[in-house]
Amino acid sequence: MKYSPVTDDKITISPRSRMQAAMVLAILADALQILVFPLFIAGAASPADDALDLGMAAVLTYLLGWHWEFLPSFVAKLVPGVDLVPFWTLAVANVYRKSKKDAVTIEASRLEQPRPTEVRRP
Numbered sequence: 604m605k606y607s608p609v610t611d612d613k614i615t616i617s618p619r620s621r622m623q624a625a626m627v628l629a630i631l632a633d634a635l636q637i638l639v640f641p642l643f644i645a646g647a648a649s650p651a652d653d654a655l656d657l658g659m660a661a662v663l664t665y666l667l668g669w670h671w672e673f674l675p676s677f678v679a680k681l682v683p684g685v686d687l688v689p690f691w692t693l694a695v696a697n698v699y700r701k702s703k704k705d706a707v708t709i710e711a712s713r714l715e716q717p718r719p720t721e722v723r724r725p
Contacts, residue, residue: 622699625667636680
């Protein structure tokens with residue numbers, strides 16, 4: 604019988620895959636809160652709504668890191684009736700928009716820096 608060696612290699616997920624997974628989960632969470640309206644209508648009084656929002660905050664923070672956009676999404680979901688606005692999806696879309704803007708800014712600043720010239724010594 605052959606045994607394969609066990610390694611301690613960590614599995615890494617690309618940032619693009621993390622963003623895609625976060626967007627899909629955010630859309631699913633918002634759709635669940637909108638489509639299963641009677642279950643989540645109570646706002647802060649609904650334990651199912653609170654569990655879903657707490658879980659989404661944890662999963663999105665794990666996938667994308669902490670972003671301030673998640674805090675208003677979490678707090679707004681505590682208000683009855685506001686669950687009809689897809690705040691999780693908007694928060695992830697805003698994080699994506701900011702990450703693209705930051706990537707362009709970093710790339711532009713890298714291209715603008717002059718190349719070091721050779722120093723000639725006499």
